[in-house]
Amino acid sequence: xxxxxxxxxxxxxxxxxxxxxxxxxxxxxxxxxxxxxxxxxxxxxxxxxxxxxxxxxxxxxxxxxxxxxxxxxxxxxxxxxxxxxxxxxxxxxxxxxxxxxxxxxxxxxxxxxxxxxxxxxxxxxxxxxxxxxxxxxxxxxxxxxxxxxxxxxxxxxxxxxxxxxxxxxxxxxxxxxxxxxxxxxxxxxxxxxxxxxxxxxxxxxxxxxxxxxxxxxxxxxxxxxxxxxxxxxxxxxxxxxxxxxxxxxxxxxxxxxxxxxxxxxxxxxxxxxxxxxxxxxxxxxxxxxxxxxxxxxxxxxxxxxxxxxxxxxxxxxxxxxxxxxxxxxxxxxxxxxxxxxxxxxxxxxxxxxxxxxxxxxxxxxxxxxxxxxxxxxxxxxxxxxxxxxxxxxxxxxxxxxxxxxxxx
Numbered sequence: 310x311x312x313x314x315x316x317x318x319x320x321x322x323x324x325x326x327x328x329x330x331x332x333x334x335x336x337x338x339x340x341x342x343x344x345x346x347x348x349x350x351x352x353x354x355x356x357x358x359x360x361x362x363x364x365x366x367x368x369x370x371x372x373x374x375x376x377x378x379x380x381x382x383x384x385x386x387x388x389x390x391x392x393x394x395x396x397x398x399x400x401x402x403x404x405x406x407x408x409x410x411x412x413x414x415x416x417x418x419x420x421x422x423x424x425x426x427x428x429x430x431x432x433x434x435x436x437x438x439x440x441x442x443x444x445x446x447x448x449x450x451x452x453x454x455x456x457x458x459x460x461x462x463x464x465x466x467x468x469x470x471x472x473x474x475x476x477x478x479x480x481x482x483x484x485x486x487x488x489x490x491x492x493x494x495x496x497x498x499x500x501x502x503x504x505x506x507x508x509x510x511x512x513x514x515x516x517x518x519x520x521x522x523x524x525x526x527x528x529x530x531x532x533x534x535x536x537x538x539x540x541x542x543x544x545x546x547x548x549x550x551x552x553x554x555x556x557x558x559x560x561x562x563x564x565x566x567x568x569x570x571x572x573x574x575x576x577x578x579x580x581x582x583x584x585x586x587x588x589x590x591x592x593x594x595x596x597x598x599x600x601x602x603x604x605x606x607x608x609x610x611x612x613x614x615x616x617x618x619x620x621x622x623x624x625x626x627x628x629x630x631x632x633x634x635x636x637x638x639x640x641x642x643x644x645x646x647x648x649x650x651x652x653x654x655x656x657x658x659x660x661x662x663x664x665x666x667x668x669x670x671x672x673x674x675x676x677x678x679x680x681x682x683x684x685x686x687x688x689x690x691x692x693x694x695x696x697x698x699x700x701x702x703x704x705x706x707x708x709x710x711x712x713x714x715x716x717x
Contacts, residue, residue, distance in 0.1 A: 366685045370399065370595070370624055370709045374406055378590045381511055383525070383620075386597035387607045388517040391628035391689070393420040394696050395597050396514035398706035401699075403510055404442040411508040412444040415499070415524065416516040419446040426698045433506060438699040443508075447499055500582050501574075518607055522614050528583035589621035596625045598676075600669035605676055612680075624685045626709070627676060630669060633688040633713045637667045687712055 366372075373379060382403075384396040393414070400412040411433060414421045421444045422429045425436055433443040503511055515521040585591045594615050598604040608625065615622045632640070644663055648656050673688070680686055689708055696705045 365682065366623075368685060368687055369712050370402070370626070370685065370687060372685055373399070373593065373595070373624065374402055374710065376590075376593075377406075379510055379593060381513070381585060381592040383513045383515055383521070383592070383594045384597060385515040385521040385594065385611065386518060387599075387604045390597050390599045390604055391626075392416075392597050393424050393514050394702070394705070395595065395626050395628070395689075395709075396512050397421070397424045397702050398696075398709055399595070400442055400444070400512045401439075401703055401706045402710055403512065404439055407509040408441055409508045410442050410510055410512070411503075411506060412442070412512045412514060413499075413503060414444070414446045414514045416514060416520075418516075421446055421514060424697060424702065436699065501578050504578075504581075518611050522611070525586065525615070525618055525620060528579050528586055587619040592621060593624070594620055594622040596622060598625065598627055599629045600627055600672040600676070602672060605672050608676075609679065623683065624687070625676065625680055626687045626689060627673060628689045629691045630673065630688045631662070631666050631691055633690050637663070637670045640666060 373382065382399065384392050384399065386392055393416075396412055396414075400410055403410045412421060414429075419429075425444065427437055428434070429444045429446055431445060431447065433445045436442045436444055515524065596608050596611055598608040612622055641663060644659055648659065651659065676686060687709060689705075690713065692705070694701070696702060
């Protein structure tokens with residue numbers, strides 16, 4: 310088996326692999342697991358594993374565009390790896406094949422407005438230059454406040470002039486005493502709002518990995534929690550209503566009906582969303598990373614967690630790649646033969662670029678070794694300019710569908 314000249318360290322273990330080294334010992338390089346550099350991916354992988362080129366997944370996101378049954382597409386990864394750019398580019402490509410496309414930002418630090426160079430609010434905003442592409446930025450805090458006000462209106466407690474009604478106090482106590490209940494309720498409001506909109510496909514520009522995993526785990530967690538809670542409603546439902554009535558929250562029956570009705574409504578939404586999330590025909594997750602250790606390692610953790618949640622994931626976008634079509638060894642040969650004729654400053658710049666290129670090739674090799682035979686791995690180049698505005702997003706999005714030829 311030929312060794313890769315990238316010589317990367319051993320990648321993190323997959324769920325079906327056994328980790329034999331101890332916690333105190335460094336992970337040894339495996340002599341039987343070659344890691345392939347990107348530009349040699351096709352012919353070296355076929356040589357090492359006796360694969361045909363046709364057996365490898367297409368290194369593009371055409372599979373998402375062509376899968377017309379998809380309704381929910383999540384784009385996520387570590388912070389600062391290009392999730393928003395990838396979401397916007399994917400949305401522009403989907404707009405060519407779908408009737409109505411919506412991009413939703415669930416990241417508290419919204420960037421859709423910056424990417425499209427136009428103001429985008431809480432309601433679907435048409436993107437300039439498109440007739441079938443819209444975007445919106447979700448604020449979870451405002452969604453929770455809106456839900457609380459609707460419950461106050463339902464119980465008649467919202468008419469109190471002092472603004473400190475019993476139901477408001479009760480809701481505040483609930484949201485402050487139960488960890489994660491505020492995010493869970495706002496997630497329910499988000500999904501209910503999105504489901505009522507008339508769009509063929511929704512692309513979610515998510516927050517960094519940790520927040521996204523919490524969001525995606527809510528359907529499973531809440532389905533179990535609400536199941537237990539609803540079993541206890543007959544025993545404690547009257548108690549909740551009476552307690553709220555003591556604080557001026559309306560009649561016990563009215564308060565109980567409002568609270569339990571909201572829980573039933575939320576549970577129904579959660580069950581529907583949970584079923585959709587676990588259906589690969591309806592939902593998929595696109596992992597975004599850059600060729601660095603922390604990003605690749607977090608991508609592996611994300612893939613494993615998505616597998617636990619039963620969420621489909623078979624696409625990885627690697628952003629900020631230096632010269633994807635070239636190999637570090639080829640560039641190194643050119644640099645060695647020409648460095649004597651370069652000025653000192655130019656030589657230092659080229660030397661730093663070569664160090665970065667070798668590091669990137671190492672981690673891109675790990676990425677293909679981990680995912681090359683199961684995932685569609687797309688290499689997106691580092692450009693000389695920022696990708697902002699509709700025209701630049703359109704141009705950059707073409708590389709998601711028609712990637713750079715690695716064999717040129």
